Amino acid sequence: MLDLEPYSARLGGKTGIYPYKIKVDRYLSDLRGYFLEEQIVEEMLSRNENPLIYTVYEISREFEGEFNVGCTIIYPGKIGDEYYFTKGHYHAKEQTSEVYVGLSGEGIILMQNREGRTFAEEIKPKTVVYIPPGFAHRSINTGKTRLVFLAIYPSNSGHDYETIMRTGFTKIVVERDGKPTLIDNPKYRKKL
Ligand SMILES: [Fe+2]
Known part of the structure; x- marks a missing residue:
């Protein structure tokens, strides 16, 4: 038998969850090539403007059958008209799902399978979003404050960032007339 111990953590505060085990910061330079307006990104980086886009605080676990619990904080902001977002990924282990709170x-x-079937669900306090196996997922902060959500997923699910980075999502979320609007991504590529 594995010698495992339970834990509890508190939600809220600066880090979203505390205590946590791992902290990952993603700056604009980590999201090179992700936004529609690539030239704006390159201009910003050449001026040494490299804003923090999001941070993940995570309590990761080691063994199959365990859950990782992560808290993602996406800061408010836009590149051109496009709101800040997470890179997005498929799970390396195809049969694993995820729950966001x-x-x-x-x-x-945004959730998208390998055939390009895409769903968009709202995330805000008291909302639960279920991400089924086989769907890449990306979160977008469409508000003026930090977007904070909890993610619960199998510890052995793994991350495949490559595939969705190469195709892109079919949709992007931009501000139109002051409101978040889903539009077709002109850079989406169906074939890898
Ligand atoms: Fe995931």
């Missing part, structure tokens, strides 16, 4: 702020979860 909104804690504060407001945003959208």
Whole structure:
């Protein structure tokens, strides 16, 4: 038998969850090539403007059958008209799913399978979003405050960032007339 111990953690505060085990910061330079307006990104980086886009605080676990619990904070902001978002990924282990629970702020979860079938769900406090196996997922902060949500997923699910980075999502979320709007992604490529 594995010698495992339970834990509890508190939601809220600066880090979204505390205590946590791992902290990952993603700056604009980590999201090179992800936004529609690539030239704006390159201009910003050449001026040494490299804003923090999101941070993940995570309590990771080691063994199959365990859950990782992560709290993602996406800061408010846009590149051109496009709201800040997470890179997005498929799970390396195809059969694994994930549950998101909104804690504060407001945003959208984009979910897309390998055939390009795409769903968009709102995420905000008291919202639960289920991501089925086989769907890449990206979160977008469409509000003026931090978007904070909890993610619970199998510890052995792994991350495949490559595939969705190469195709892109079919949709992007931009501000139109002051409102978040889903539009077709002109850079989406169906074939890898
Ligand atoms: Fe995931």
